[in-house]
Structures are given as structure tokens and as C-alpha cells.
Amino acid sequence: MALHFTREEFDARVRAATAAMKAERLDALLMFRQESMYWLTGFDTFGYAFFQCMVLTADGQLVLLTRAPDLRQAQITSTVTDIRIWRDREGANPALELRDILEELELDGSRIGIELEAYGLTGRSLRMFDRAMEGFGVMIDVSTLISRLRLVKSDAEIAYVRRAAELADDALDAALAEVRPGAFEGDILAAMQGAVFRGGGDYAGNEFIIGSGEGALLCRYMTGRRHLDPVDQLTLEYAGTYRRYHAAMMHTLPVGSVTSRQRDMHAACEEALLACEDALRPGTAMGDVFQVHADIFDRAGYGDHRLNACGYCMGTAYPPIWMDWPMFYADNPVVLQPGMTFFLHMILMDSDSGTAMTLGRSSLVTDRGPEVLSRHSTDLKSA
Structure with missing residues (x-):
């Protein structure tokens, strides 16, 4: 595993992030910024150019939704162990798979923060995300939550x-x-x-x-x-x-x-x-x-x-x-x-x-x- 910080430092970052989430009354955070994922877990890739999201719950659970080429990338460079792969295919809708993950985490009806200011979330992907999440919880723009911790x-x-x-x-x-x-x-x-x-x-x-x-x-x-x-x-x-x-x-x-x-x-x-x-x-x-x-x-x-x-x-x-x-x-x-x-x-x-x-x-x-x-x-x- 190629971690550039100690496990203790990554654990402290997760604690700081969940504390900031609780201060904002958030039940989960959806990260689309690669910088946030790297800071929080060490995950290092350019795969954010495609649909990719890291979920952090208020109790510290981490789930990464990404494509197959980034499976081993995440396994080798990050502390994340729960890695879900959406499959490239005609008509693929990874936003629906993200919704399935959130349902699995029992987040329906919750306050969920999202990083909208992210190169990894294109306009097309955001439209797909909005359609998939219709009626699912309350989505709140917290684009600088992790950025403030990184300062x-x-x-x-x-x-x-x-x-x-x-x-x-x-x-x-x-x-x-x-x-x-x-x-x-x-x-x-x-x-x-x-x-x-x-x-x-x-x-x-x-x-x-x-x-x-x-x-x-x-x-x-x-x-x-x-x-x-x-x-x-x-x-x-x-x-x-x-x-x-x-x-x-x-x-x-x-x-x-x-x-x-x-x-x-x-x-x-x-x-x-x-x-x-x-x-x-x-x-x-x-x-x-x-x-x-x-x-x-x-x-x-x-x-x-x-x-x-x-x-x-x-x-x-x-x-x-x-x-x-x-x-x-x-x-x-x-x-x-x-x-x-x-x-x-x-x-x-x-x-x-x-x-x-x-x-x-x-x-x-x-x-x-x-x-x-x-x-x-x-x-x-x-x-």
C-alpha cells in the first residue's frame, strides 16, 4: 500500500471531517473533489474525470463509487476498503448506483452535503445526479467543507x-x-x-x-x-x-x-x-x-x-x-x-x-x- 501519511493522520482527518459535518447537521457527505478524497484517504487518481463519488457518513463510514480502472488504484493508494464499481455500458447511470448505496446506508430522508464545486461533477453528471436523487433526502451545497479543513x-x-x-x-x-x-x-x-x-x-x-x-x-x-x-x-x-x-x-x-x-x-x-x-x-x-x-x-x-x-x-x-x-x-x-x-x-x-x-x-x-x-x-x- 502506497500511503503518504500515517494511518493515525488519516484517522484524525476523518474525525475532523465528521465533526465538521455534525456542526452542519449533515448525515453524510458526497465528495466529488479529488483533492478531498486524497486528503481524507490518500486515494490518488485522475479517474475523477468520469463519474466518481466518495461517501462519508456522520459515523465515519467510507464508500467509494468508481470505475473498474480505479479499483486497484484505490486499494493501493488509499485507506478505503469499501469500493463499489459501476460498469461501463451503454445507458449506464452511476448516479442511480450511488442512490442505491445511500439507501443501503439508510440515508433516505437525511441531510446530505455535496461538493458541487468540483471538476469531477460535470453539468451532465449533475443533471443525472439530480434526477436520480429526486425525492431522496435534502441535498446541501457544502463545497468548501473539506477545503476549510485542508487549509x-x-x-x-x-x-x-x-x-x-x-x-x-x-x-x-x-x-x-x-x-x-x-x-x-x-x-x-x-x-x-x-x-x-x-x-x-x-x-x-x-x-x-x-x-x-x-x-x-x-x-x-x-x-x-x-x-x-x-x-x-x-x-x-x-x-x-x-x-x-x-x-x-x-x-x-x-x-x-x-x-x-x-x-x-x-x-x-x-x-x-x-x-x-x-x-x-x-x-x-x-x-x-x-x-x-x-x-x-x-x-x-x-x-x-x-x-x-x-x-x-x-x-x-x-x-x-x-x-x-x-x-x-x-x-x-x-x-x-x-x-x-x-x-x-x-x-x-x-x-x-x-x-x-x-x-x-x-x-x-x-x-x-x-x-x-x-x-x-x-x-x-x-x-
Whole structure:
């Protein structure tokens, strides 16, 4: 069995989840988020792309409904022992089989929580689920119930995040060795991803983001590789990933020469990042951290070029994205606590001049304040 945490830790997570359910007066929880299943039991798969649900009852019973390819996956990677398989066939309706499981657990007429905010629950699957569950209990959206429990990391989880951050730094070292005028973006990506794999890491929840020229102003991956011009700019957003735990980082590197505009934008990004990191203290609302970011950029005259969010939680994440709940945006009331890990990104995209500048890294909230999880400085890096 390939468990990445002790049985005792998984048992404690189940107890925490059932306590949260009882506080919400829930008799059962239907999990469609792969992150929830992994955190609760260790179950590790991409099979959530199909209909898949893990049931947790208020008394701690766990039942997994999945497809045949994930039977052994669950047996090997998780603590779940009650695994039910729905059979692929024309006209298959796994939602009806889920209802049968709930009836077997004597949950008819109960209050049942469901994770609606889940990539594993498509619109088509939800319609099928709603039809199957018509007249069966009271279904309540509790999409963040497990996510809230996942926010504060255990010591074992923090160790994985630290290792992920080391791998992210290794990836940047590998990139810096490749970046020069004429360099091929594909070689840069290969070096970065290779550093993570050589360090025992995993694929990230989304693609590493790389863009040069006008593509440096993008915050998303796009297909198509190019060679760097003699004078260019390169934006890299990437994450080290270890045991599915992420630590993201971000840099924009001037190539060939550095303009005064780039220096000025970097100075604003550096000031904002350091100030936001300093605000990562227990008791601070996430919306207040965002406001620090906004105020600094606005005073520097970059209000039109900043984004409406400046980071988000780092934790376990599955494709299509490594962003985890919650996010730093205006008025977010979530309060910081020790053991939370976050990625703060300062992003300026000036389409008027065609200039990009970004700076970001991951940090841990502690009793003593913020702990930056990168060995790299905030200095402007260029090639």
C-alpha cells in the first residue's frame, strides 16, 4: 500500500471531517473533489474525470463509487476498503448506483452535503445526479467543507510543501542556466520540468506557464514554442510539486537588456511582494493582504496594469489547475492561521508599452509571522 501519511493522520482527518459535518447537521457527505478524497484517504487518481463519488457518513463510514480502472488504484493508494464499481455500458447511470448505496446506508430522508464545486461533477453528471436523487433526502451545497479543513496543514503536509518549494527553486536554477538570447522555450521548459522529476516530484496541477515577447504578458499557458529574440522578455510561472503538494513561484526576466520601465515595474512588484508577505500573519484577513498589494501598485501608477487578485492557497491540487481555495481578493474575510501556505504573485501587464513584470513566491504562515519558502531573492533576474 502506497500511503503518504500515517494511518493515525488519516484517522484524525476523518474525525475532523465528521465533526465538521455534525456542526452542519449533515448525515453524510458526497465528495466529488479529488483533492478531498486524497486528503481524507490518500486515494490518488485522475479517474475523477468520469463519474466518481466518495461517501462519508456522520459515523465515519467510507464508500467509494468508481470505475473498474480505479479499483486497484484505490486499494493501493488509499485507506478505503469499501469500493463499489459501476460498469461501463451503454445507458449506464452511476448516479442511480450511488442512490442505491445511500439507501443501503439508510440515508433516505437525511441531510446530505455535496461538493458541487468540483471538476469531477460535470453539468451532465449533475443533471443525472439530480434526477436520480429526486425525492431522496435534502441535498446541501457544502463545497468548501473539506477545503476549510485542508487549509491548515499538518507537520507532515508542511514537510511536503517545503520539499515542493525546493523543487521549484531547482526548476528556476535550471531555467536560468538555459535563458539567453536565441534560447528555445522548449529547452527551458524541459530543463525546469526535468529538475522537478529528478528531485522525485510530480506533474503540477496545470502546465508550467512560459511566455516570451508579447506572450510574456500572458498569465496562462498556450501552445507553440519560440526562440528568444536578442532583446526579449520571458515570464515564467511554475510550481514544484511533491506528493501532490504545490509551491508556486513566478518571475519575469528581461533578456538582452533591461529598460528603465522594467526596472521601475520590478521595483513596484518587489515592494508589493515584500509588504504582502509581511502581512501574512495570524489574524489578518485575506482581503487586507490584497489591499496592501492594490495600494502599492495604485500609488506607483500601475492601477490599470495590476490584477484583481494577488495569490491563493497552496496545497494538494489536481488538473486542470494548481490554484487552491481561497484566493487573495478584495474583502475576502478568510482569516490567516498558522499552518496555512500561500502563493503570492505580483503581476503587472502593461499592454500600452508591451512590457510585462511579475514576481511571486510561496510562503508559510507561522506563529512568528511569514516564512518565505524560496531560497531565491527578489532581485530582478535577467539574461
